[in-house]
Amino acid sequence: MLLTAFSGFVSLLYLAMLLLAVVALVMAAFAREDAYRAADKQNKMFWLILLGVTVVVNLVVPFLFLQIAGLIATIVFLVDVRPALRQVSGGGGGGRRGSSSDGPYGPYNGGR
Template sequence: MLMVGFAGFLGILKIVLMALAAFGLFDAAFRREDAFRAADKQSKAFWLIILGIALAVAYLFSIFSFLPIIGVIASIVYIVDVRPALKQVGGNRGWGRKGGSSSDGPYGPWNGGR
């Protein structure tokens, strides 16, 4: 009975690792290439390859192997370091951003609502 519970926990952990890598992969896929250069990070193709490998490794290998650990580290680096830098330079156009004019401030338009 204990082994069944442990196997269930490992299955959930594997799903979480795959979801983390998949989130990073899809987020990187929808970012603009020039945002990566503007944020002074590695290229978009580099992150797509690294996160794709991380997703495949999380799916194919056991949790007890060192390869999924390397993949989760790469996913965390993307989510914690690269993604905020891309958002800061405005690389999230078209992905999770509402439309507005260039004169919009954080609380509304700067031009008096014209």
């Protein structure tokens, strides 16, 4: 019984790694080519190939070592490259971009 529970957990872990790699691949595909150069990261084709190989490895190859290597590449893209691309592309965090006079509850209009 314990072995089947562990097997189910490992299957969910593999599925999570696959989904994370697919999400990173889609994000890499939709980013502009010039944003990679402006952010001083590897080019778009490099990340598309690396993340594409990660997805294929997660689908086809049952070697945990290769899947963990792909997971590391996915995490590097999501925590390092993606935020740099968003900053260069003008997509800031938090949605709405306000002016310098905006306070925590909205724009300051001088009491008018």
